[in-house]
Amino acid sequence: MNIEDVREYCLSVKGAEECFPFDETTIVFKVMGKMFAYMGLERRDDGFMLNLKCDPEKAIELREKYECVIPGYHSNKKYWNSIFIEQNMPDDELKYWINHSVEEVIKKLPKKQQAEYAEMKSDSL
Known part of the structure; x- marks a missing residue:
């Protein structure tokens, strides 16, 4: 995927929004007001980098499976x-x-917000 495809896909998530809370070159994607992804809009020497929240055990598995996955840049490397x-x-x-x-973010929300998100998703089906 290229950077435009990633942006489109992140915005296709039900309830997703984008913003620039850090600076004008780091796009942040949120659902229910919580960040689920962010990426720099300036190309690095090694390409564009997308940061995603991940279950800690799965995060390690993913890093072992793909050389293109590293511990979170400027974020909690466990998650x-x-x-x-x-x-x-x-x-x-x-x-x-x-x-x-997105699932990792939703499951950390209070039960009421989880139910609101589930209802929002089912309304779109």
Whole structure:
């Protein structure tokens, strides 16, 4: 996936919004007011990097499986991974990890907000 595809996919998540709370070159994607992904809009030497929240055990597995995945850049390395999106991860798998990040955020919300999100998702089906 390229940076535009990642942005489109993140925004396709039910209830997703984008903002720039850190600076004008770091785009943040939120759901229910909580961050599930962020990425720099300036290309690094090693490509564009997407940061996603991840279950701690799965985060380690993902880092071991793909060279393009490293512990979260500028974030809690236990719960966040950084993925170089232009490297060797298949698009379907990257989409899976974006969805996983959303799930990780939702499950940490209070039960009432979890129910609101579930209702919002079911209304769109």
